[in-house]
Amino acid sequence: MQWIINQSHWDIWEIETYVLETYEVVFKSRQSYYQLLKEARISWQKAEQVNPKKDTEEVKKKNEEISQLLESKKEEIQSGKLVVYLLDECHLVWKDVLGYLWNFIKERLKEGQNPSELPERTLVKIENEKKRQTYYGALNLVGKEFILAPYKAGKVENTVDFLKKLIQINPGRKILIIWDGASYHAGEEMSKFLTEQNQGLSPENWQITCHKFARYAPEENPVEAIWLQLKNLLRRFYWLAKSFRVVKRLFEFFAKFQLFNFPNLKKYDAFSQFMIF
Numbered sequence: 001m002q003w004i005i006n007q008s009h010w011d012i013w014e015i016e017t018y019v020l021e022t023y024e025v026v027f028k029s030r031q032s033y034y035q036l037l038k039e040a041r042i043s044w045q046k047a048e049q050v051n052p053k054k055d056t057e058e059v060k061k062k063n064e065e066i067s068q069l070l071e072s073k074k075e076e077i078q079s080g081k082l083v084v085y086l087l088d089e090c091h092l093v094w095k096d097v098l099g100y101l102w103n104f105i106k107e108r109l110k111e112g113q114n115p116s117e118l119p120e121r122t123l124v125k126i127e128n129e130k131k132r133q134t135y136y137g138a139l140n141l142v143g144k145e146f147i148l149a150p151y152k153a154g155k156v157e158n159t160v161d162f163l164k165k166l167i168q169i170n171p172g173r174k175i176l177i178i179w180d181g182a183s184y185h186a187g188e189e190m191s192k193f194l195t196e197q198n199q200g201l202s203p204e205n206w207q208i209t210c211h212k213f214a215r216y217a218p219e220e221n222p223v224e225a226i227w228l229q230l231k232n233l234l235r236r237f238y239w240l241a242k243s244f245r246v247v248k249r250l251f252e253f254f255a256k257f258q259l260f261n262f263p264n265l266k267k268y269d270a271f272s273q274f275m276i277f
Contacts (some may be wrong), residue, residue: 004040041116054216061215066178066270068212073176077142083170084141085164087179088223090230092251093132097234097241131244136263138177138257139223140275144262146226148255150248154182156189163208173262177210178270181220185210213270220270222263229260 003018015033019025027033037043076082134154138147149165151158165173179185198206213220233254234247241247254260265271 002071004042015197051216058221059214059217060269061227062212062217063220063268063270066211067273069176070271070274075150076174080173082174082176083143084176084178085138085147085166086141086221086223087177088218088221088227089182090135090137090227091154092135092231092248093130093134094244095203096231097238097247120226127241130251132246133248134158135251135255137223137226138162138166139226139263141271146255146258146262148252150252154184156184156187159184163234165209167197174206175208177199177208178221179210179212180221180254181212181215183213214216220268222268222271225263226255226260231253231256233259 003022007014012030012033015036017034019027069079070084073082073084079083091269109264123219134151134159136149137150140146147166147169149162163177164173166177184190194208194210197208201207203209218224230251234241234250237250239252265274
């Protein structure tokens, strides 16, 4: 049993070989080998995708920086003088509506049987799976408010426009943006915009301040969890997706009426202490 636990990966053939060579035993049923895995508390699971460029130390450092930054701004956040937004983009494509669904079990055609004689199966007609729509989303860390805006693509000029919208709906307030290091979150145009907004002000009084998450760690941004929920809702209502226009309207409807659960900040290292505010 300990040999199984100590392996870096598991394969039934390798377990069969080990049992044969070590104990000179061959089980009649493969189920016996599966039982060994079960007793070792090893189960069949979907592999998790990990970006090899992700630096766990950088993630830890960045999360600590964000946590300390929020702590230092505690009074301003509580008073409403400072609004904190977690910002991210989502690129919606038509095939996002595809997923698992209930359907008739596929049967083999009997000799001479016409395919049309089988029970009708559910088909999701997609005219052009490359059609896409970009959305910018901002989650208010305190107000439980999610702001969504559609754009043709993720570009610097669109990022600037979205930030202007956030400023317009928060007159007289300072804004702190926490986002990833996407190329359209930087550049000359972005630098010019921030300079114009903060010109003549000391850093602590800037109209808008931006802080980055760690690189290659999108899961650190709670907005990612919202995108996932919205896309899962789309899959549940796949039968309404008669056109990409409908797909977009459904997505926007779900977001507008907040038909999702707000992310549990306790599960995010950068924001777990934020709950005491």
